[in-house]
Amino acid sequence: MGINQPIHLPPPSQKGSVSLEEAIARRRSVRDFALESISQSQLSQILWATQGISGTGEKLRTVPSAGATYPLEIFVVCGGNGIEAIEDGIYHYNVDSHSLTRHYAGDVRLDLARAALDEESIYEAPVDIVICALYERTVLHYGRRGERYVHIEVGHAGQNIYLEATALGLATVAIGAFHDEQVREVLRLDKQYRPLYIMPVGRPIV
Numbered sequence: 142m143g144i145n146q147p148i149h150l151p152p153p154s155q156k157g158s159v160s161l162e163e164a165i166a167r168r169r170s171v172r173d174f175a176l177e178s179i180s181q182s183q184l185s186q187i188l189w190a191t192q193g194i195s196g197t198g199e200k201l202r203t204v205p206s207a208g209a210t211y212p213l214e215i216f217v218v219c220g221g222n223g224i225e226a227i228e229d230g231i232y233h234y235n236v237d238s239h240s241l242t243r244h245y246a247g248d249v250r251l252d253l254a255r256a257a258l259d260e261e262s263i264y265e266a267p268v269d270i271v272i273c274a275l276y277e278r279t280v281l282h283y284g285r286r287g288e289r290y291v292h293i294e295v296g297h298a299g300q301n302i303y304l305e306a307t308a309l310g311l312a313t314v315a316i317g318a319f320h321d322e323q324v325r326e327v328l329r330l331d332k333q334y335r336p337l338y339i340m341p342v343g344r345p346i347v
């Protein structure tokens with residue numbers, strides 16, 4: 142497969158066996174993950190919950206956004222064959238087509254963990270969701286106040302990852318402790334991308 146050929150994810154389901162209340166009650170930050178890959182449909186659900194399209198007609202998303210300016214860009218880091226039938230690498234989530242585009246081949250989880258004060262869960266989890274922001278999309282409309290809106294919005298996205306992971310029998314932890322510049326280098330991103338959260342996702346060890 143060509144390196145830039147999009148990988149279309151299975152369509153997300155809008156039915157599950159865990160109620161919203163159960164997911165809220167069970168949600169916990171987990172930092173120990175089994176050496177088990179996740180399926181493409183599990184990844185599909187997680188990404189849909191993070192930024193997927195939920196409306197018909199207008200392209201509104203599962204997470205609210207100030208003025209629908211959508212400043213967040215989602216990257217998926219997977220290693221150790223962490224996602225069923227998807228090669229290790231760094232992928233960008235294409236919201237409109239619910240697909241992934243790989244922009245780097247190889248397992249960079251250890252480098253990502255080093256950029257985050259050696260946080261082991263980043264290396265152990267099969268998948269790390271990295272939420273970055275392009276501030277100018279929101280700041281253009283709202284000036285300096287737009288920065289606040291971006292920070293509020295990443296919290297919405299992060300909570301959806303927590304709840305969706307819980308509903309799927311997976312788990313996550315929101316990691317905010319990292320060196321922005323190093324994370325950007327590991328992800329091979331331009332300067333305007335500002336990483337805000339790293340969220341390892343996998344099967345929890347209980």
Ligand SMILES: Cc1cc2nc3c(=O)[nH]c(=O)nc-3n(C[C@H](O)[C@H](O)[C@H](O)COP(=O)(O)O)c2cc1C
Pocket residue numbers: 168169170171172314315316317318319
């Ligand atoms: C903004 C933010 C940043 C966080 N950063 C980290 C982090 O860098 N490392 C970590 O292990 N946990 C981090 N956490 C997770 C918290 O430690 C965790 O939510 C808290 O201990 C409460 O536990 P619970 O999520 O299981 O309820 C962060 C949480 C938030 C909301």
